Amino acid sequence: MFMRLPLMLAASCELDTNSYKAMEVAGIPVLLLRDRQGQARAFLNSCPHRGAILSEGQGPATRFTCPYHGWTFGQDGKLAGYPLREAFGDVSDIRLTEFSTFESAGMVWVTLNPQPLVSPKAFFSGFDQLLDVFNLNDWTLLTRHELPGPNWKLCFDAHLDFYHLPVLHGRSFGPGMSPKAIYGYWGPHQRLSQPQNTKADIDDDINLFKLDPGHPDRWPLGSMMVGEWIIFPNVSINYFYRGGLGMLISQIIPGRRSDEAVTVQSYFVAGSPDESQHQAAAEQSAFLAHVVGDEDLPTSAGQQLAIQSGHFKEMILGRNEGGIQAFHGWIERVLETEDAELNELFAIEPGWRF
């Protein structure tokens, strides 16, 4: 799955011109960069000489020098220099393995394959135009937390269910959260929102009961965007609209083994925050890292243990856990589909289904 589909590996605003970010996805070392022309590119982060990891971390860079023997590569992946030239013959065609990459909706999408197997058009079927409304290019990355957990699907299931909110998160979020979710499906992608009730104390801007049904053009965008947005297969976006704007993007990235994954939480704030917004956002992002890192992921690890025991063979999913059912249904369909048929599988008539 992770080598066949476009994966959201970074927000566009994370990659300045002439900068890079090294990461690992399902055991594959990836070097993301933005070249001097402004184009985002992704390569296997491995030196073609003898395979050493080329770069670690992130930051500004226009050249990448391998720490093993010093081969140096340009932003186009071409070998630009190497010590002891006389020891090699013609090296003019040596370059880094490049992955298929594009940008859309303020995010960088990479297929961990030189050839794209699914076109962006089919993969999103218009969903990226909805994501565009977030205007992610104008946000600032404030904090990042990397939270270890078990198999990526178990970690992701917890993003697809509000049923657990008042129980597992009864102490952190408080017991007043609704356990119900309204699921909207856009092909494999989803949006979860919470039903509102008239008595709830909700900001006017997102209170659906205060919207004028005769004038949808005057409805504040925030009321349409709160909730959780799921990008198949492994990204969830939480959009907060409580006084100020905040956005948490969670990438559930499989590890080297099937029983490990990392939840990368990136917290973005709109525009350039002042000191006090900065402080408030830092507290909110630390709180969300606590909720997922100390409540969700230990629970998912327990499920992993039960499954590995061999005695837990079947889960029970109720009607209110429709998001999880849809997610696993799509995984099965992708796994059953040949590469050549993937475009057809993903291309849908744009629109929500409930």
Ligand code: FES
């Ligand atoms: S492995 Fe990179 S220079 Fe030798």
Ligand SMILES: [Fe+2]
């Ligand atoms: Fe949770």
